[in-house]
Amino acid sequence: MTKVILYRLLQFPLILAVIYFLTFLLCWVAPGDPFSTERNMSETVRRSLQERFHAESPWKFLAYYPRQILFHGDLGPSMQQPEWSVNDIVGQSLPVSVTLGLFALVVGTVVGVGLGTLAAVRRGGVWDWLSLSLALIGISLPSFVVAAVVLMGAAASHRLPVGGWGRPVDVVLPGLALALAPMAYIARLTRVAMLDVLGADYVRTARAKGLGKSLVVWKHCLRNAFLPVLSYLGPAAAATLTGSFVVEKVFNIPGLGQHFVNSVLNRDQTLILGVVLVYSLFLLSLNLLVDVAYAWVDPRIEVDG
Amino acid sequence: MGKLLAIPAVMVVLLAGALVWSGGAAHPRADFAFINRGDIYTLDLNRMSFMQDFRLTYGIREGLFSPDPETLRPVPTGAASYDISPDKKVWTFRLRPEAKWSNGDPVTAADYVFSWRRMLEQPGEYTYLFYYVTNAERYEAAYAKRAPFDFGTVGMKAVDPLRLRVELDDPVPYLPDLLAFPPFYPRHERSMAPFLLTQADGKTIYDAAYTRPPHVVTNGPFVLTKWEYKVRLLLEKSPTYWDKANVRSDRLEMVVNENALSQFLQYDSGQVDWLADVKGDEAAELRAKGRTDLHSSPAFGTAFLTFLVQPTLPPGGGGGKNPLADARVRQALAMTIDKKFITDNITRMGELPARTYLPPDGTLPDFRWLPGPHQPAGGPTAPYAPEEVRALLPDAAGPAGPGLPYDVKRARALMADAGYPNGQGLPVLPILFNSENPTRAKIAQALKDQWRAALGVTIEVQQIEGKVYKERLSKKDYAIGLGAWYGDYPDASTFTDKYLSTSLQNDCDWRSKAYDDLCAAAKKEPDAAARVTLLSRAEHLIDTEVPIVPLYHYTNVSMSRSNVEGVLPNPRGTTIFKAVKVRR
Numbered sequence: 053m054t055k056v057i058l059y060r061l062l063q064f065p066l067i068l069a070v071i072y073f074l075t076f077l078l079c080w081v082a083p084g085d086p087f088s089t090e091r092n093m094s095e096t097v098r099r100s101l102q103e104r105f106h107a108e109s110p111w112k113f114l115a116y117y118p119r120q121i122l123f124h125g126d127l128g129p130s131m132q133q134p135e136w137s138v139n140d141i142v143g144q145s146l147p148v149s150v151t152l153g154l155f156a157l158v159v160g161t162v163v164g165v166g167l168g169t170l171a172a173v174r175r176g177g178v179w180d181w182l183s184l185s186l187a188l189i190g191i192s193l194p195s196f197v198v199a200a201v202v203l204m205g206a207a208a209s210h211r212l213p214v215g216g217w218g219r220p221v222d223v224v225l226p227g228l229a230l231a232l233a234p235m236a237y238i239a240r241l242t243r244v245a246m247l248d249v250l251g252a253d254y255v256r257t258a259r260a261k262g263l264g265k266s267l268v269v270w271k272h273c274l275r276n277a278f279l280p281v282l283s284y285l286g287p288a289a290a291a292t293l294t295g296s297f298v299v300e301k302v303f304n305i306p307g308l309g310q311h312f313v314n315s316v317l318n319r320d321q322t323l324i325l326g327v328v329l330v331y332s333l334f335l336l337s338l339n340l341l342v343d344v345a346y347a348w349v350d351p352r353i354e355v356d357g
Numbered sequence: 358m359g360k361l362l363a364i365p366a367v368m369v370v371l372l373a374g375a376l377v378w379s380g381g382a383a384h385p386r387a388d389f390a391f392i393n394r395g396d397i398y399t400l401d402l403n404r405m406s407f408m409q410d411f412r413l414t415y416g417i418r419e420g421l422f423s424p425d426p427e428t429l430r431p432v433p434t435g436a437a438s439y440d441i442s443p444d445k446k447v448w449t450f451r452l453r454p455e456a457k458w459s460n461g462d463p464v465t466a467a468d469y470v471f472s473w474r475r476m477l478e479q480p481g482e483y484t485y486l487f488y489y490v491t492n493a494e495r496y497e498a499a500y501a502k503r504a505p506f507d508f509g510t511v512g513m514k515a516v517d518p519l520r521l522r523v524e525l526d527d528p529v530p531y532l533p534d535l536l537a538f539p540p541f542y543p544r545h546e547r548s549m550a551p552f553l554l555t556q557a558d559g560k561t562i563y564d565a566a567y568t569r570p571p572h573v574v575t576n577g578p579f580v581l582t583k584w585e586y587k588v589r590l591l592l593e594k595s596p597t598y599w600d601k602a603n604v605r606s607d608r609l610e611m612v613v614n615e616n617a618l619s620q621f622l623q624y625d626s627g628q629v630d631w632l633a634d635v636k637g638d639e640a641a642e643l644r645a646k647g648r649t650d651l652h653s654s655p656a657f658g659t660a661f662l663t664f665l666v667q668p669t670l671p672p673g674g675g676g677g678k679n680p681l682a683d684a685r686v687r688q689a690l691a692m693t694i695d696k697k698f699i700t701d702n703i704t705r706m707g708e709l710p711a712r713t714y715l716p717p718d719g720t721l722p723d724f725r726w727l728p729g730p731h732q733p734a735g736g737p738t739a740p741y742a743p744e745e746v747r748a749l750l751p752d753a754a755g756p757a758g759p760g761l762p763y764d765v766k767r768a769r770a771l772m773a774d775a776g777y778p779n780g781q782g783l784p785v786l787p788i789l790f791n792s793e794n795p796t797r798a799k800i801a802q803a804l805k806d807q808w809r810a811a812l813g814v815t816i817e818v819q820q821i822e823g824k825v826y827k828e829r830l831s832k833k834d835y836a837i838g839l840g841a842w843y844g845d846y847p848d849a850s851t852f853t854d855k856y857l858s859t860s861l862q863n864d865c866d867w868r869s870k871a872y873d874d875l876c877a878a879a880k881k882e883p884d885a886a887a888r889v890t891l892l893s894r895a896e897h898l899i900d901t902e903v904p905i906v907p908l909y910h911y912t913n914v915s916m917s918r919s920n921v922e923g924v925l926p927n928p929r930g931t932t933i934f935k936a937v938k939v940r941r
Contacts, residue, residue, distance in 0.1 A: 083825045084824030084825045084827070084828050085824065088827045088831070089406050090406055092861045093861070094861055097480045097484065100479060100480055104556070132398070134401055135399055135566050136586055144585075145586075151378070155372055158368045158369060158372050161365065203619065207625070214622040214628075215616070216614075216623070218384075303616075304615070304619040306585075306613070
């Protein structure tokens with residue numbers, strides 16, 4: 053297992069290098085000038101800015117930035133926000149997005165699994181109906197609608213914060229808005245898996261041996277029913293992280309999601325590359341983590357490279 | 358089972374850790390909290406160009422002159438007094454001896470020369486404003502090529518610590534207005550030293566991070582004490598400011614919020630006192646609801662159509678012979694736009710339909726507009742004053758007034774004259790605009806309909822991303838575009854310079870010798886009244902030959918409750934924070 057993890061980790065730099073190069077290629081061929089603002093600028097000004105940012109040619113760019121990243125861990129200055137380096141920007145916004153994403157994921161998993169289990173056990177009952185409705189809403193409503201509805205509710209309550217970031221309470225509403233989609237999906241996954249497991253022979257045996265229903269569900273069934281949820285957590289984490297842009301925008305949260313979109317609109321090449329690298333590293337690590345957790349929960353599963 | 362429980366447990370622990378990692382401490386509310394037009398793009402004077410950046414800079418820095426909080430006319434602040442030579446080309450400023458930097462150092466003439474020299478050595482968009490100074494342009498070009506050029510010959514000199522001498526090539530009567538504009542503010546060299554970078558070719562530049570607290574040293578009424586990226590900027594009254602007795606608030610906070618709904622909710626819940634700019638649809642909706650805390654002012658800016666007038670169309674304009682090179686076609690298109698329809702139904706913020714390039718908002722009280730070519734016989738022949746133009750604009754269609762009227766019959770005749778009767782033979786022309794501006798999308802559609810109905814002309818609406826739009830316009834790869842211009846300083850040249858043949862901002866590629874000559878004569882003219890007359894004649898050429906078609910004059914819209922003083926909107930969107938006060 054350790055060998056496999058090491059092998060996977062060794063692949064990271066290669067994958068990241070390919071991602072970096074492809075993203076750079078797309079940045080460079082896309083029309084639009086990173087330095088342009090409201091006025092047209094003189095050749096002298098443009099030249100001076102290009103020199104400052106090592107952006108006179110793709111070669112100069114590639115000769116400078118990758119080396120900086122490798123040897124100094126420096127993602128370079130942002131082309132559009134002159135005061136801030138990409139490290140500054142990522143350093144300030146990544147924690148925000150991670151907190152928000154984790155909150156959504158924890159809430160989504162706990163509530164989703166709980167609802168799914170209840171729905172399967174009380175099949176056809178109120179809980180089943182509730183979980184089905186939640187799934188329908190969560191999967192079909194886009195996050196900008198959910199976020200806006202939640203925000204308007206907060207405004208009407210006159211108590212909850214209407215956007216912004218800084219206090220722990222600020223994570224609750226956007227976190228719930230972001231949690232709805234994975235929650236819905238996880239509830240459905242758990243329900244289906246649980247129904248499968250509930251009909252299995254070993255469950256009937258356990259019940260026949262006189263074990264209580266809740267004990268069987270809790271101890272024997274959930275363990276197996278959780279596996280599909282676990283494998284979904286990797287992509288779900290990815291989706292909540294990358295999909296947080298809309299929620300961040302509506303709630304005015306200074307997360308990484310906005311840079312993911314704005315940097316592209318601004319043609320801020322250094323920021324685009326920095327954010328893409330960070331996201332990629334995150335996704336790679338999450339996938340690895342989920343695979344490891346998978347093997348750990350169910351020893352029958354082998355992680356292979 | 359323990360293993361299974363471990364997963365949510367680990368997640369919760371991680372979450373708690375993340376909360377600590379990302380959260381800031383709650384902080385007390387500032388005396389005055391506001392949401393700016395957008396987030397700060399930069400506070401580096403060299404690269405600054407957006408209104409929100411200038412707005413904040415007026416709070417933390419000060420030049421030889423500053424806009425008066427009431428009239429916005431320049432009043433000496435960093436300067437105590439000044440002399441002008443008889444030929445009006447040499448200005449000598451005596452600096453205010455009590456003016457201090459936020460670290461206690463005195464503000465000296467060398468600080469101005471240092472800052473202005475930076476504008477030439479590390480040029481930015483407003484470096485061109487320094488070209489009025491003798492040899493400044495040559496020095497900039499030489500420095501860029503690392504060619505030798507003696508800075509001593511450039512017309513900016515510190516005669517002694519409190520005396521600054523500025524030599525100009527031409528008389529510039531509005532120099533105080535320029536000097537009140539942030540690119541002309543001084544900087545504190547010593548505190549910027551850690552940010553000095555030397556490039557491979559030996560040129561020196563400053564990393565813009567010198568503007569961030571705690572390093573930044575400024576000379577204005579407020580000090581920037583905290584800048585949390587994308588969250589907030591905190592300004593505190595400067596203890597070293599020479600006029601601190603007249604600074605009315607102690608702590609200001611600029612809250613960063615770029616989402617219209619959330620902005621409004623923050624304002625409505627009292628978290629902020631002022632929304633500096635309320636845009637488009639939201640503003641129109643609030644206005645319809647009769648909100649009394651919504652304030653508007655005519656703006657020193659105009660929305661217009663820009664035509665590419667060179668003889669052949671580029672690929673992005675459809676290619677082939679360019680019908681827009683013919684002034685008659687442009688005039689016909691201009692005379693069939695129902696501008697009132699646009700301001701009544703699309704923009705809806707009380708904008709005035711425009712007939713002229715320069716806005717009659719009151720910023721230029723001495724400017725006059727010449728009567729248009731279709732002035733009815735017996736009508737007024739004297740040039741129009743700003744208030745006269747304003748009076749006739751709400752119904753902009755009539756024949757009387759400056760510029761061109763709305764006149765479908767005459768427009769059809771012009772099209773026939775130009776060889777396109779009923780629009781026959783005219784290629785399909787694309788109209789280009791940036792997709793992030795929903796108002797422009799509606800205007801383009803309205804124009805398409807209006808022109809088809811009036812002239813039989815077919816237009817293709819093309820909506821593209823902002824950066825690409827900007828590039829296509831500056832590379833002149835378009836046919837018709839939607840554009841806008843706001844004046845930077847209160848002088849007509851901030852508008853007229855844009856359409857000089859040599860101007861970088863001349864997206865039309867309109868080259869009029871008559872226009873260039875009038876502007877050049879105005880530049881040399883020492884008499885203020887004669888100068889304005891020359892510029893009026895130049896402006897008249899734009900209004901009648903229409904390389905651009907003025908559509909409407911903007912309004913500035915903001916929201917503030919009645920207990921907030923000093924933030925009512927004005928034409929130039931300038932806010933003097935020194936005068937801002939919230940009564941609680």
